[in-house]
Amino acid sequence: MKLSTIFVQALLVPLALAAAAPKLEKKVSYDGYKVFRISTHHDGAIIKEKLAPFAAVPFNLNTEEHLDVAIPPQDLAAFKALNLETEVLHENLGADIAEEGKFAAYDGPSAQAVPSLNWFNSYHSYADHVTFFSDLQGAFPQNSELITAGTSVQGRSIFGIHLWGSGGKGSKPAVYFHGTVHAREWITAKVVEYIAYNLLVQYSTNATVKTILDKYDFYILPFVNPDGFVYTQTNDRLWRKNRQTRSGSSCVGTDINRNWPYKWELTNGASTNPCAETYKGVAAGDTPENKGLVAFTKSLAAGKGIKLYIDWHSFGQYILLPYGYDCSARAANHARQTTLASGVASRIAQSYGTRFTYGPSCSTLYATTGSSVDYLTDVSKAELAWTIELRPTGSSSSGFILPAAQILPSAIEQWEGMTYLLTTM
């Protein structure tokens, strides 16, 4: 924490929070909730109708093939009586959250002032993530600096790390990563941290890594929704949106990945209901997070340009190409993007056999409006702009609650996929 103590302090004291008296909210308990994947046979509406009487918590947005849903203990008997075709994703969601919440203490940098790989054996608090980045940057001051891309609703910095190679700071096209836009997708920060870690730690010893970092400037933002992430650790593990309140509604939160000012006005790819998980906001780009991210993205596009953008999400194991807003629209270089995505999927599978499906976002998964990938493609002119949905698929148990033992394998297989992409694109 040596060099950047002031930076860390600034991140840890959200100004808006410090000013307002904190409202005491009870932490949501999922003890005894059982999570099911229900086959919908292309008729999700009928299943949803049957679930209407229950206090069920939906996990997925695309219900074409299946509906993933957490059923509270008091409804389990009635749910079972419905005799639906199901598999179990979590036997006891609360128990799995408790297991995942056993954070290892961050052991700080080693004698060489580089944080240890133990970091990837457990999930961590937001404060520890901030310290990890400060320590990592502090160990490689010649090739990195800490950056910010604006401020969240509650006053947290949307911090990140900028990495560069022999050409010097800001001399090469940008590779640009966003993690944790959806608060509950904890694995995403770990994966981008592992990529940043390897690029710095292996730069002087690995010829491939040196080639990559000498060719591109990396801008890695691990938490574009910091308030939401903190909220998943203090109040509700399944929180998705930011923590913005809106006049006229008691519901909190806007989906940052439905608020980008491009194709925001279209219907069917987001919700206008402030209580919905995909609430798009009142106007295009009207969240504090999107304002900061748009300005930062514009600065990259106006600089050396954006070669590659990836918005990291979980879960489902997908590599999603443009576009979200229209299922028949294709990027001008769609064929090339598809070839590259196919190569990345093959390389990912080499480590542990993990299968990733790839294709255009809308036709492969579901329609999205105001998404980052569409904005980066058409407004920022990024050559490649993808969403990657990390482990698991959901069919082999678990969902957003990915066991800590899978952090490192998830990171390793993505590092392999990125190594392929960054040397091929």
Ligand SMILES: [Zn+2]
């Ligand atoms: Zn997501």
